[in-house]
Amino acid sequence: xxxxxxTRWVFVDGYIPAWSNGPGPEMVSHEAICVLxxxxxxxxxxxxxxxxxxxxxxxxxxxxxxxxxxHQRLNELTDPAPIPPNLSYACVLTSDRPVVVQHTxxxxxxxxxxxxxxxxxxx
Amino acid sequence: xxxxxxTRWVFVDGYIPAWSNGPGPEMVSHEAICVLxxxxxxxxxxxxxxxxxxxxxxxxxxxxxxxxxxHQRLNELTDPAPIPPNLSYACVLTSDRPVVVQHTxxxxxxxxxxxxxxxxxxx
Amino acid sequence: xxxxxxTRWVFVDGYIPAWSNGPGPEMVSHEAICVLxxxxxxxxxxxxxxxxxxxxxxxxxxxxxxxxxxHQRLNELTDPAPIPPNLSYACVLTSDRPVVVQHTxxxxxxxxxxxxxxxxxxx
Amino acid sequence: xxxxxxTRWVFVDGYIPAWSNGPGPEMVSHEAICVLxxxxxxxxxxxxxxxxxxxxxxxxxxxxxxxxxxHQRLNELTDPAPIPPNLSYACVLTSDRPVVVQHTxxxxxxxxxxxxxxxxxxx
Numbered sequence: 264x265x266x267x268x269x270t271r272w273v274f275v276d277g278y279i280p281a282w283s284n285g286p287g288p289e290m291v292s293h294e295a296i297c298v299l300x301x302x303x304x305x306x307x308x309x310x311x312x313x314x315x316x317x318x319x320x321x322x323x324x325x326x327x328x329x330x331x332x333x334h335q336r337l338n339e340l341t342d343p344a345p346i347p348p349n350l351s352y353a354c355v356l357t358s359d360r361p362v363v364v365q366h367t368x369x370x371x372x373x374x375x376x377x378x379x380x381x382x383x384x385x386x
Numbered sequence: 387x388x389x390x391x392x393t394r395w396v397f398v399d400g401y402i403p404a405w406s407n408g409p410g411p412e413m414v415s416h417e418a419i420c421v422l423x424x425x426x427x428x429x430x431x432x433x434x435x436x437x438x439x440x441x442x443x444x445x446x447x448x449x450x451x452x453x454x455x456x457h458q459r460l461n462e463l464t465d466p467a468p469i470p471p472n473l474s475y476a477c478v479l480t481s482d483r484p485v486v487v488q489h490t491x492x493x494x495x496x497x498x499x500x501x502x503x504x505x506x507x508x509x
Numbered sequence: 510x511x512x513x514x515x516t517r518w519v520f521v522d523g524y525i526p527a528w529s530n531g532p533g534p535e536m537v538s539h540e541a542i543c544v545l546x547x548x549x550x551x552x553x554x555x556x557x558x559x560x561x562x563x564x565x566x567x568x569x570x571x572x573x574x575x576x577x578x579x580h581q582r583l584n585e586l587t588d589p590a591p592i593p594p595n596l597s598y599a600c601v602l603t604s605d606r607p608v609v610v611q612h613t614x615x616x617x618x619x620x621x622x623x624x625x626x627x628x629x630x631x632x
Numbered sequence: 633x634x635x636x637x638x639t640r641w642v643f644v645d646g647y648i649p650a651w652s653n654g655p656g657p658e659m660v661s662h663e664a665i666c667v668l669x670x671x672x673x674x675x676x677x678x679x680x681x682x683x684x685x686x687x688x689x690x691x692x693x694x695x696x697x698x699x700x701x702x703h704q705r706l707n708e709l710t711d712p713a714p715i716p717p718n719l720s721y722a723c724v725l726t727s728d729r730p731v732v733v734q735h736t737x738x739x740x741x742x743x744x745x746x747x748x749x750x751x752x753x754x755x
Binding site: 517519520521522523524526527559560561562564565595597598599601614616618619620621623624625627628629630632 | 633636637638654658659664666667668670699700701702703732733734736738740743744745746747748749750751754
């Protein structure tokens with residue numbers, strides 16, 4: 264499955280809710296970028312984060328081992344800088360090998376959580 | 387990244403819920419069109435809104451600066467006319483440069499909010 | 510915009526929840542198929558519905574006027590037969606002209622509603 | 633419709649919530665993989681499940697009869713092994729005939745359920 268996926272992916276509706284209800288870590292408001300590397304060699308992934316009112320930040324570097332998936336909470340990235348909550352952003356992922364990418368938000372700002380998820384755009 | 391994206395995008399399930407629960411602005415029922423311009427020059431974007439029972443309205447003109455993302459609440463568009471709440475619509479976005487587009491609804495008509503989001507259709 | 514879209518679309522996770530909470534018609538559990546015909550002539554659309562344990566049912570015929578969108582609740586189709594609630598189904602849409610299709614579910618079986626939506630598959 | 637769909641599909645954000653609220657079976661937290669085989673012959677489907685920290689598991693074998701849809705709860709797979717709850721995974725589906733695939737999660741860990749669904753990635 265070394266050919267499964269693409270090397271450039273985008274999601275646009277990035278937004279980390281600023282507060283939460285319910286038990287952690289599951290019910291903490293968060294966004295996750297989910298990457299599948301079905302191939303036989305490690306995929307070196309870089310994220311660049313775009314904002315409305317400031318220059319892009321990145322690259323955030325992630326390794327996805329061969330035949331593994333990585334579900335990375337975007338809240339937990341720190342290098343080169345945390346992504347601020349309550350601020351709109353977008354994200355471009357590039358990889359040196361084909362991967363598949365999905366983006367998910369869990370919003371628990373109200374007492375009952377809400378979720379969305381979408382396969383990212385590859386192009 | 388001047389080539390990232392497409393110049394024509396569509397979402398079809400447009401609908402601005404007519405009432406809300408919870409603190410604003412975050413919890414006000416709304417829809418957003420999220421645009422990423424990863425390229426080096428401003429993208430001039432136009433929206434046309436289609437309805438079930440009347441002629442299309444537009445263009446709504448938006449500029450997305452170079453290397454920026456714009457998350458525009460559709461509720462807040464006023465020129466050439468506001469989009470009525472509680473009315474089904476669809477939206478075609480055209481851009482003079484490649485962009486990526488995602489559409490999201492937050493519905494807080496009941497006490498706990500619900501959300502969906504999807505990468506728009508490019509074609 | 511006569512060329513906008515495709516002539517065959519699919520959604521697979523069809524399911525009409527069997528009960529509801531909250532005021533109607535907005536909060537009645539339902540699924541909608543949303544069609545945009547951005548072109549200059551009426552689009553003649555046919556739906557075929559597939560099930561797990563019985564033969565497909567259809568065609569359901571819908572007209573989408575030129576430059577209009579149609580948001581059709583699947584609960585409300587009656588000809589050739591209603592789609593049963595609480596039963597998994599899938600749906601293939603064919604059109605004589607290009608259209609764009611999105612599928613949405615609002616589930617209000619619990620006190621607070623949940624929603625999802627996705628651009629359908631075209632192929 | 634023998635040509636409708638693709639033979640390889642992926643979803644990446646797999647996660648079976650570990651607890652539930654509300655009446656079963658409808659309101660039990662679950663994920664479903666929904667497959668449409670619109671063609672005239674049975675489709676032999678295989679799932680491979682990928683994890684973050686262990687080798688992939690599979691194949692899970694499913695038959696989708698001609699002109700039928702299968703909505704399979706991933707919680708209910710047992711052969712070759714159940715998918716553990718509260719653990720991130722991804723899934724690759726291969727089929728000997730074209731099919732269309734959609735992935736859905738219903739999360740009822742809080743009192744009111746949340747849902748997402750997305751057409752899977754084909755490539």
